[in-house]
Amino acid sequence: MPHNTPIRRKITLNDIAASCDVSRATVSLVLRGSPLVNKNTRARIEEELRRQGYVYNRAAANLRRRTSSSIALVLNDLGNPFFAEFAAGVDEALGKAEFVTLLGSTGESSTRQQTVLGSLAEHGPGGIILSPAEGSDAEEVLSAIGAQMPLLLFNREPGGPRPASSHWDLLALDNQNGGRLATEHLIALGHRSIAFFGGHADSSSCRQRRSGYLEAMRAAGLDVTPELQLECIPTRTEAAHRSAALFEGDHRPTAAVCYNDAVALGLMLGLRQLGRLPGRDFAVTGFDDIAEASLALPSLTTLSTDPRARGRQAAGMILQRMADPFAPATHTVAPVQLVVRASSCPPLSS
């Protein structure tokens, strides 16, 4: 062999036991801090563990104990800062509970999601936190991981017929309330013609946000023609391009509730190109409170979902489920908070 570094086999309990003239079992007890072992023996063994640089093999322990010390986290889009923050929150809370995060990213592909779920399941996580890819099917998901696996869905539910036998927990955002809060805020400022801008009608989160918007508008006795509701792909550039369409009907909105921050920022860009100054000539609200929202000019009024806290919450929920696999399924809706900034101005005329 072309090297002089000795290949050191991994140190195991047996090695330590042999060096200390005790049995494996005793060393194992020391590792787990059992009160049964004699003080002197413990000290002797602990010293030896340190000396030899022993690393605990949790996989072997888990095999024997039929336990798990990991939880899988499968996200539809890690590149999205919202989910990245969520992941950070999950990992933070799981780490505190002595669990390790198995990461999987699906890139919104439901076939890739199947592969990833299958591969992660083989590593025997204690549970799975899944933010389903668009167009993924409930039956498929369950068949990939087995019906016994504790499962927490985040953000959206998979499509397809809901399997009768299954139960999963759900952590969703209070999209409807968010849409309502933003709309009520604009109404309180004096706006009367308010648009709902951006998002896909077939996305459940968009439907929910819009439904909150409609609720608030109706409650205030305001008009909501279809012309005031414009769909667009939720990216900044698309939103910028579609901005002009807002002013084509004869409703001349003075404000818009946007599907999310990306759309809102795009709209602000588009407004400038149309010669309007967001935050002065036209009020805009977003959804998500991404880092950019507070830094944009004008700063963006939006709904904060605190993704990191949601991550911690999700971790808590899956641990709960693992502790009691037969408790009734939970369906938690996380509150969202209106953050008022500069982009939501009163209408010019008033």
Next chain:
Amino acid sequence: MPHNTPIRRKITLNDIAASCDVSRATVSLVLRGSPLVNKNTRARIEEELRRQGYVYNRAAANLRRRTSSSIALVLNDLGNPFFAEFAAGVDEALGKAEFVTLLGSTGESSTRQQTVLGSLAEHGPGGIILSPAEGSDAEEVLSAIGAQMPLLLFNREPGGPRPASSHWDLLALDNQNGGRLATEHLIALGHRSIAFFGGHADSSSCRQRRSGYLEAMRAAGLDVTPELQLECIPTRTEAAHRSAALFEGDHRPTAAVCYNDAVALGLMLGLRQLGRLPGRDFAVTGFDDIAEASLALPSLTTLSTDPRARGRQAAGMILQRMADPFAPATHTVAPVQLVVRASSCPPLSS
């Protein structure tokens, strides 16, 4: 118990073997696609595997084979989009190679880093990709994971004395070349008085970028007084505040190479407040090519580091190292690419 779902034990090789009247070994061969098993037997067993919903236990297999199918990824800041993209790239490439990602986030705390590394090491990853927390010490890192563990450092090296025995691989960005490219670009446009703006002198990436700037300036025979080099905390708001300082000396720069995109965007904001139009009256370049860079007005000339590609590259490197633990250590510098956009204009006078 308050439920009627039967508690199903997990299905193992033994269960399948018993149902099919064959031995464990045969079923194992089927699972691994061995050509040794008879076609009919294989079909029978595969049917049974499906019927019972068998899930492979990779941990048990890894224990027996003394292999690993996971790699740990420890990041100093998952919330940062740059690292989130990097993580997505790592996971993508590892997934293709049939590995699973063990995630750990340290939040820039070196003590938390120690805990996380220790905990991950117990799960027996085949290697570790680490973007060290600020102020972390090389000795400590190695003692947490053992000197045998394949280790790839990303983005920066830990401080402290470099342990003699150790070897790790390194994947860094070509900061110096990036600084040089941006500066040369501005020089080619006709600028003569160019500032270097933003960043901390004690950050290695800042030093490297600035050193590229100095190199290009000297090569062109241009003056680089200390007044042209302004430090500031690399956030947008700080950069905006410090903008005025650029014009206090008597060098009257017509362009600035910024430490990163955040600084560059802040500077553009500051310039406007000073009555200068970035991209017309003053040229600006950034570093990182974050999503906003192309959407800003004017769009930002910057250096693209393609974090997702870096992630794939890191995954490739650690797999390489695992395949040949005794190959000499690699020290790879990833290229950065100049993306010319609207913010880098020629000087007004020319």
Next chain:
DNA sequence: GGTTACCTTTGGATCGTTCCAATTCCACCT
């Protein structure tokens, strides 16, 4: 019929840990 060869299949040991029942040791009591 016996030898050879090949294709399949198999039992048992093994990976590094934990569990459990059993054992050893020793002091103390009657």
Next chain:
DNA sequence: AGGTGGAATTGGAACGATCCAAAGGTAACC
């Protein structure tokens, strides 16, 4: 001397897979 009890330790069988040497079955050949 024998019995009791508690503290400390231990051997061996698990956990669910893989490896390996060996064995069973069948067909072909001399």
